[in-house]
Amino acid sequence: MARFLTLQSVDSILEHVGKFLPLPGESLPPEEALNRVLAAPFHAPENLPHFSRSSMDGFAVRAKDVFGASEGAPALLDCVGECPMGRKTELVLAPGQTARIWTGGMLPEGADAVVMLEYSRRTGSGRMEQVELTRPVAPLDNVIAAGEDAEKGALLLEAGRLLRPQELGMLAAFGVRVVEVRRRARVAVISSGDEIVPDDIAPAPGQVRDINARTLTALVRAGGGEARFSGIAEDSGAALLRMLKDAMSWADVVLLSGGSSAGQRDCTLDALSALPGMDILAHGVAISPGKPLILARKGAQSFWGLPGHAGSALVCAEVFIRPLLRRLAGQGEPAPWRDVVRAVLGRPIASAQGRRDYIRVRIQPPEESGGLPSAMPIAGKSGLITTLTEADALVVCPEDMEGLAAGEIVTARFLL
Amino acid sequence: MARFLTLQSVDSILEHVGKFLPLPGESLPPEEALNRVLAAPFHAPENLPHFSRSSMDGFAVRAKDVFGASEGAPALLDCVGECPMGRKTELVLAPGQTARIWTGGMLPEGADAVVMLEYSRRTGSGRMEQVELTRPVAPLDNVIAAGEDAEKGALLLEAGRLLRPQELGMLAAFGVRVVEVRRRARVAVISSGDEIVPDDIAPAPGQVRDINARTLTALVRAGGGEARFSGIAEDSGAALLRMLKDAMSWADVVLLSGGSSAGQRDCTLDALSALPGMDILAHGVAISPGKPLILARKGAQSFWGLPGHAGSALVCAEVFIRPLLRRLAGQGEPAPWRDVVRAVLGRPIASAQGRRDYIRVRIQPPEESGGLPSAMPIAGKSGLITTLTEADALVVCPEDMEGLAAGEIVTARFLL
Numbered sequence: 001m002a003r004f005l006t007l008q009s010v011d012s013i014l015e016h017v018g019k020f021l022p023l024p025g026e027s028l029p030p031e032e033a034l035n036r037v038l039a040a041p042f043h044a045p046e047n048l049p050h051f052s053r054s055s056m057d058g059f060a061v062r063a064k065d066v067f068g069a070s071e072g073a074p075a076l077l078d079c080v081g082e083c084p085m086g087r088k089t090e091l092v093l094a095p096g097q098t099a100r101i102w103t104g105g106m107l108p109e110g111a112d113a114v115v116m117l118e119y120s121r122r123t124g125s126g127r128m129e130q131v132e133l134t135r136p137v138a139p140l141d142n143v144i145a146a147g148e149d150a151e152k153g154a155l156l157l158e159a160g161r162l163l164r165p166q167e168l169g170m171l172a173a174f175g176v177r178v179v180e181v182r183r184r185a186r187v188a189v190i191s192s193g194d195e196i197v198p199d200d201i202a203p204a205p206g207q208v209r210d211i212n213a214r215t216l217t218a219l220v221r222a223g224g225g226e227a228r229f230s231g232i233a234e235d236s237g238a239a240l241l242r243m244l245k246d247a248m249s250w251a252d253v254v255l256l257s258g259g260s261s262a263g264q265r266d267c268t269l270d271a272l273s274a275l276p277g278m279d280i281l282a283h284g285v286a287i288s289p290g291k292p293l294i295l296a297r298k299g300a301q302s303f304w305g306l307p308g309h310a311g312s313a314l315v316c317a318e319v320f321i322r323p324l325l326r327r328l329a330g331q332g333e334p335a336p337w338r339d340v341v342r343a344v345l346g347r348p349i350a351s352a353q354g355r356r357d358y359i360r361v362r363i364q365p366p367e368e369s370g371g372l373p374s375a376m377p378i379a380g381k382s383g384l385i386t387t388l389t390e391a392d393a394l395v396v397c398p399e400d401m402e403g404l405a406a407g408e409i410v411t412a413r414f415l416l
Numbered sequence: 417m418a419r420f421l422t423l424q425s426v427d428s429i430l431e432h433v434g435k436f437l438p439l440p441g442e443s444l445p446p447e448e449a450l451n452r453v454l455a456a457p458f459h460a461p462e463n464l465p466h467f468s469r470s471s472m473d474g475f476a477v478r479a480k481d482v483f484g485a486s487e488g489a490p491a492l493l494d495c496v497g498e499c500p501m502g503r504k505t506e507l508v509l510a511p512g513q514t515a516r517i518w519t520g521g522m523l524p525e526g527a528d529a530v531v532m533l534e535y536s537r538r539t540g541s542g543r544m545e546q547v548e549l550t551r552p553v554a555p556l557d558n559v560i561a562a563g564e565d566a567e568k569g570a571l572l573l574e575a576g577r578l579l580r581p582q583e584l585g586m587l588a589a590f591g592v593r594v595v596e597v598r599r600r601a602r603v604a605v606i607s608s609g610d611e612i613v614p615d616d617i618a619p620a621p622g623q624v625r626d627i628n629a630r631t632l633t634a635l636v637r638a639g640g641g642e643a644r645f646s647g648i649a650e651d652s653g654a655a656l657l658r659m660l661k662d663a664m665s666w667a668d669v670v671l672l673s674g675g676s677s678a679g680q681r682d683c684t685l686d687a688l689s690a691l692p693g694m695d696i697l698a699h700g701v702a703i704s705p706g707k708p709l710i711l712a713r714k715g716a717q718s719f720w721g722l723p724g725h726a727g728s729a730l731v732c733a734e735v736f737i738r739p740l741l742r743r744l745a746g747q748g749e750p751a752p753w754r755d756v757v758r759a760v761l762g763r764p765i766a767s768a769q770g771r772r773d774y775i776r777v778r779i780q781p782p783e784e785s786g787g788l789p790s791a792m793p794i795a796g797k798s799g800l801i802t803t804l805t806e807a808d809a810l811v812v813c814p815e816d817m818e819g820l821a822a823g824e825i826v827t828a829r830f831l832l
Contacts, residue, residue: 034634048801051621053611055725055799057678085610085651088621102679104611104724106622117678149800157805164832165638166804169631169726172615173624173801194501195469195520199588205467205504206522208589215585218450222581235501262473262533263518308520309471310585335808337757337779337789338830363753373753383471384565385464385589388582389573392751414754416580 007286010356016281022330025180030171033163036181037329042157047147052107056142060101060111063139074132114142160330185225185328188247189216192233193258211310212257219317223325241271258308268305272296286355289382290316309383315358339414346376349404351397360391375412423702426772432697438746441596446587449579452597453745458573463563468523472558476517476527479555490548530558576746601641601744604663605632608649609674627726628673635733639741657687674724684721688712702771705798706732725799731774755830762792765820767813776807791828
């Protein structure tokens with residue numbers, strides 16, 4: 001009577017994810033490229049800075065002219081003028097000469113270091129201004145040398161790099177006007193279930209509003225993808241097939257949530273099988289929540305059948321769709337120390353051998369100062385949306401464990 | 417000759433930040449509210465779900481009718497029909513009766529639990545279908561009861577809550593069409609310095625392209641604010657004053673970077689002082705990088721004079737402007753375990769007593785498996801943009817330390 005699933009492991013699904021290739025690149029002005037991913041390595045097109053600059057207010061000098069200078073035995077130099085900001089100075093320092101300079105100013109020819117203003121005393125005497133400098137400097141002290149920030153040709157950013165404010169700043173420093181980034185993954189979201197109504201309709205008894213349309217599109221956007229909601233699939237194979245075809249004319253990824261009943265799953269599988277070239281890679285995963293998950297692939301496109309329960313659907317999307325979005329963007333896996341916290345499990349968790357459980361937890365302050373925070377499992381059935389709004393993070397109970405004891409130290413991964 | 421600053425502590429600047437009030441709220445459709453901050457608490461307007469639903473495919477029962485059922489001694493019940501999806505069933509279960517039900521279906525009157533399909537056997541005999549159920553259930557087993565996800569009137573989300581996908585899903589579950597969130601902080605970004613040219617102009621000798629316009633606007637956007645670049649300020653008090661007045665007609669926050677030389681700082685202070693009601697709260701902070709920082713306040717508006725060096729400006733923005741954006745959005749301080757990693761310092765760091773240093777580090781895998789990752793300070797002068805593109809995180813060397821030794825365990829905070 002019941003149709004039993006052939007369960008694949010979570011890792012085997014993630015292996016399927018790893019086989020997708022990064023999406024093609026697209027060209028963007030850098031001001032639109034925040035949080036996008038570089039599609040090609042970036043090499044310095046020129047020296048940065050392209051001239052030697054002072055990094056302090058002070059006096060440009062030849063370092064050897066202030067060798068051994070001190071408060072008691074200052075170096076006495078002739079001040080031949082002031083370096084202008086924003087242009088090359090005409091000044092050339094001969095031995096024994098100095099020039100005033102400001103932060104960011106271009107060093108005059110002959111100078112190789114700057115003595116800070118704080119270590120200077122003017123001694124106006126005669127027609128030539130003189131300055132006493134009371135500290136020695138080494139060559140390049142208080143100077144940013146030409147090419148010190150980046151040398152022409154150096155590899156500055158690898159492909160796959162997430163563009164943070166500082167990477168955008170670097171591109172600005174070189175006057176880059178167009179940057180090649182990975183196209184955003186296009187993700188179509190379809191809801192299904194005869195009991196589901198759009199969230200702007202008052203549900204009759206027996207009906208519930210669509211939650212997954214909202215959570216899944218938001219998760220995709222938060223993960224750097226472009227999301228479109230296709231609508232709620234009618235409960236007929238022909239209607240679902242039409243909707244899938246339509247979604248796959250645009251999308252790299254289709255997320256269908258709902259239809260968790262055995263009959264609806266079969267209907268989904270039938271629709272998928274009717275699409276030429278569609279490969280059903282998985283039907284059933286040893287995961288909780290999310291056991292009836294379906295994964296199919298057609299060329300570079302993937303199709304995911306997610307659970308209908310809002311909480312379960314979102315956990316599956318965290319576990320599988322976020323890595324898929326990183327993969328399609330050409331990003332590597334996140335460093336294992338990002339977005340996690342080591343915490344003490346606050347309550348025991350029961351699981352089952354052979355299954356990987358993702359447990360929603362709230363992270364709470366340590367009981368003793370200096371201790372690890374605690375990870376408190378959220379009570380409530382896994383389908384409830386409140387279990388996710390109350391959760392900060394997920395804790396994994398691995399396949400080879402039947403549970404986790406209270407007091408165990410776990411690594412919790414933050415939800416967004 | 418040198419003008420010495422009266423240095424305030426980093427904490428005293430953060431105290432000033434803490435005195436700003438959250439910005440007013442604005443109404444948005446929830447689909448536009450991802451990563452916005454709730455301006456008012458949200459209470460459940462109705463029970464969720466608003467009827468009792470099955471969370472499994474199976475048979476709706478009165479739990480007492482399957483008491484003690486087992487594989488060897490199944491409970492034999494009369495199956496009176498199937499509960500339709502998406503509407504209230506006409507069926508009413510009398511003692512000894514059951515009805516087929518699907519995941520998400522509304523429970524029939526009389527039923528209080530569901531036995532999973534896996535634990536059922538049909539025994540067609542005579543005109544009435546009969547079912548053997550081989551497992552007992554407790555009331556509410558495999559059922560999501562009316563109000564179990566949220567009870568009408570319950571406080572579900574507090575003001576100040578960041579709206580993640582799951583919070584948006586919760587709003588969808590209740591059919592919320594408008595959500596009150598904090599207005600985004602409006603941040604005007606001004607660059608200054610006679611050597612600075614826009615990044616689309618090829619710099620002449622002595623000139624450099626504007627980096628801070630790009631980094632600071634991006635940081636503000638990444639932190640949830642709305643950023644506008646006002647332009648590069650000319651080096652005249654009158655021009656700067658005009659630009660400030662213009663920015664403050666729109667902005668909640670003005671960030672002026674550059675003008676790190678003593679003369680330019682004075683010019684900035686003069687312009688600020690010329691604005692009626694402007695309170696100069698700080699001029700000089702015991703921080704590295706960023707000592708010459710200026711903070712001024714006029715009512716709910718704040719003005720920040722940041723260093724000109726790209727690396728220094730961005731570190732100061734991380735330290736002060738990101739907390740300010742959280743504050744203006746009505747968010748509390750982040751949990752101390754978010755966006756940090758405990759790591760082993762890879763090289764010694766020299767600092768100075770009385771000053772708080774923010775050291776850029778790269779986080780690297782542990783030397784031994786199971787150990788802490790290492791935090792490797794990035795070599796290079798603090799103004800260099802490459803020191804930030806190479807950095808993953810910042811490590812603090814506090815005021816009461818003269819440095820940190822290699823091998824010390826530190827907490828590194830991730831940059832974005």
